Amino acid sequence: MTGTGTGTGTPVPGGTPVRLGVLGCAEIAWRKTLPALAGVPQLRLTAVASRDPERAARFGERFGAQPVTGYPALLERDDVDAVYLPLPAALHAPWVDRALRAGKHVLAEKPLATVEADARRLVALADSRGLVLAENYMFTLHSQHAQVRELIGSGLIGEPRLLSAAFAIPALPREDIRYRPDVGGGALADVGGYPLRAATLLLGDRLEVVGATLRRDPARGVDLGGTALLVTPDGVAAQLAFGMEHAYRCEYEVWGSAGRLRLDRAFTPPADHKPVLRIERGGEVQERLLAPDDHFEAALRAFADAVRTGTDSGLQGAAVLRQAALVQRVRDVARYLDVPN
Structure with missing residues (x-):
């Protein structure tokens, strides 16, 4: 194998x-x-x-x-x-x-x-x-995403047309290692992977990167933020944004032919956080309160089960390779924009 x-x-x-x-x-x-x-x-x-x-x-x-x-x-x-x-x-x-x-x-x-x-x-x-x-x-194993996928699969919002996902954090202290290229710093490596991973989680594994931008700090040699546009073979698009020079944002929205689903705190919910799923459909807005979950605990349990019984954790194999390919493709196609000093 x-x-x-x-x-x-x-x-x-x-x-x-x-x-x-x-x-x-x-x-x-x-x-x-x-x-x-x-x-x-x-x-x-x-x-x-x-x-x-x-x-x-x-x-x-x-x-x-x-x-x-x-x-x-x-x-x-x-x-x-x-x-x-x-x-x-x-x-x-x-x-x-x-x-x-x-x-x-x-x-x-x-x-x-x-x-x-x-x-x-x-x-x-x-x-x-x-x-x-x-x-x-670990965020992929939080139960909130399984419920989102179930609702999309049920046709609640019709056929998916667009995923918008963003994960960005405020600027860090200048000495933070995420500003150091020698240790693999940069926004794409640190926070950009989350919306990319959400895209495969929600839209499947046949995504193509058709465009990207990366804001680069030439003095420090790392990217501070960026965007990416991906598309599936049947034309469903994913608009992604990420960075570490922003007001905090951590969310995604799936826009379909008959409605929208929006989830805040999508990537970093605390273990006691009760997610709120906002559903807009037919001119009506509904907010569903979901059960809290600890995705750190879920990831550790999934890893242990993979070691002990051979169960696929969802964090290994093909999932790793798809993610690595998408991140690499973003780097390869990106238009690099230098941040003014």
Whole structure:
């Protein structure tokens, strides 16, 4: 089996928790991912690694794991079946490679790699070793999107004609690593993947990128925002926007022949957030209150199930390759516009 990324190696027995190690004590691990582990008995945190011993110790004390100095030392441990990797984007590919070669299943933060060729190589490597390699677009597993897809499929808004999706955040402190090209910074890598992934989630996997723009800061060497236009073979379009120099926006809208669906907080809803789905149809407006959900917990559970039973997590294989191809295509076709100093 090659190129699918759905291998599972020797599955961890169904009743046994997957022993998880963390490569990199990042903020997202501290605030979101590791706290969510409490709701996932299929995973057990055993070790956390950092190049900074004090940082590893702080994480280990809070989350009940063995602190490890240096990433290679964690990969050598025999009490780690899988690793969670929240390192800066440019470090994903080399450390995913090393983890797979060490026989570990991998849940990597997005993007899995900064270029499509690396993503394809890593998926093939995981397949050849019988290991799970997942890219943590956790928002796709939030129950709100399944309900949106169900309503679209039911014909509630008629035939889809246009998806509009946006994810943008305010400007960050100048020293933030997302402004550093050497570690894979830039808006497309950091926030642009979300609306692109939403497009495949809602419109399917036959999307073509027909245009894009990227606003580039020549002084820092990264893109600060951008847009993309995609289309399906039957003419359904997706207009996407993203950036990190904007007022906050995190939403999508599906416009059909008979109505519209709009979802706010589409990509970053807190676990206790009750989503509001706005439906406009026949001149009437309805707001449906949806149940809260923890997509960090859902992603961890899906990853554990993939390791333990071979169940496709929805975050691996073809989904990884489609995403990498779309991001690469946006870069390739984009018109680059330099931001005035």
